[in-house]
Amino acid sequence: MVDLRCGEEAVVAEGEASPDVHYVHGLGTAPQQSDWPALCESELSALLEQFYDVGALREISWHSPRPFSSAARIKTTKGVFFMKRHAAALRSQEDILEEHRFIRFLAGKQIPVVRLVPSRNGETALALHGWTYELHYMGRGEDVYRDHTSWTPFIRWEHAYQAGEMLARLHGASYLYGAPARSTRLLITNARLFGQVDPMAALERAVVEQPAVGEYLDQHMWRTDVLERVVQPFHVAAYQALQRGPVMWGHGDWHGSNALWSSAGGDAQMSTVLDFGLADRSSAFLDVAVALERSMVSWLDMEG
Template identity: 35%
Template structure:
């Protein structure tokens, strides 16, 4: 998990030179780490290119690596991070290799300073094979897709006994809760948007909720049987290759550890699997165009889908109904996150062009793709099941 610093970050369409948040400075890192009892640290070795927060890696005088992660309080305050840290502690107690946050000298797992919330996490053993890849890119091989699916099943088994309630309103979370409204997912989503005046205003500015509902209604109908009485538990919320560490020779890699729980929430296995497939199995970052230059499709990875689900089956065999649930939830996996991201760009960062891209291309574009031929075929592949691939 080494490498040189990079000033840019990953964004909606690849690597961007402008970052959402300033890099952590050396003086800032020293002050924050001192609060966690780390006073002898090397200069910053690396800055993460991931969006939504700032992350730097440093080492202490004993050669141990530490990741200092800084969040704006509007995204993750002390209470929000504590929700994630409780889940991490539960998983660690059940044998999942995770980075347990360091405590401050006052016993808290979060240090706050002005508008910022800091957490300090130990470096994990293994290679970060996907550090320089975007979240929406395929796995490097079907074998790695298989291992990722297998690891998610192990994760879900460990998380099943965690009894934490669904998170309250938090931005940038893979939240299923608004769609579980007893009046139905459409009313639930509308009520959830209306409850946040800033998000409602941002969505209205970019085109309004009605276009979103029009794109989602076919998917709401398909998902209705699985929203009625879901078996909820906590999930990861952002499962893809760059949130895992890897070890072993090529084509024989195994997953060593899991990290980044910022999008975790109470969900269902099916919805969390759908999020994982949405993150890696459609090449959203490289849209295909017709000869006139118009967007016409996105490439998908049916072989990796088959491998991922076979890996999951290896630990937790999926029933036909569970596969149908995954297929039904896949077109909805990005919805609440995308609505929140519109607010993020429009209101918090004052970047209306990116809010427009999120509204048109991410929220509406992805939902509409699943209503087309390629998207429908992918959903049918998932629902029907596939032979095991190892």
């Protein structure tokens, strides 16, 4: 039995005001308290024993403020690694393995992605006590956007240009990836709903299938909002474009903080592509649209 309990151990992220509370980026510009505890030393020490040749924990050097998992950069006696912990209800072991298969395929096509650390059972994702864990070797480059909230603009136009070039490379490689769509319907990017002839009917069915989503949406006039702002002005043209474009896996969350860079300067190259958690079978059109939205629509400022 692997004991992953943190006990009374207090672990904090950089910049936290309280030693007992872990803050993350929320759906606005202000930090919010995390829904789950930060990774702690006793938990990580036990976990590292489940992986091959990664050494013993020396320190936790940084806690990620990203909201949908608990993640940390850690130093061991063998090097520097990045551990992520997901609630199993949100990301199961198979969900993570689907993502990892895509990452390994891209690595074989010379796309610069992080290497995955296999566990002693041969898998790159571990399911333990209601959590799902994955361990990565550190990617090459600087985490220039580490302190920026996700979905904010590139700090330099040259970074946006490099990001566009890399996304085109990724699409050229992923066109050859023949895996089916993800089995999960949580936190992925695809055209399952708005790629339908009648997206409103598809949305209505989805709300029935996911009652908690329906309860949240029913607090708003979402049917009128979606119909008048999305479906009527844009859907016919968007649907036609999606039918013409090739179907392929996309990254699903393309923005500056999901990459490492050779520097923060104007001559920087995107040196490592990160975080394929939202990746799914979709299209290059949709992936480019998501990339533009992440960098050009300040929707975090709209919250509240």
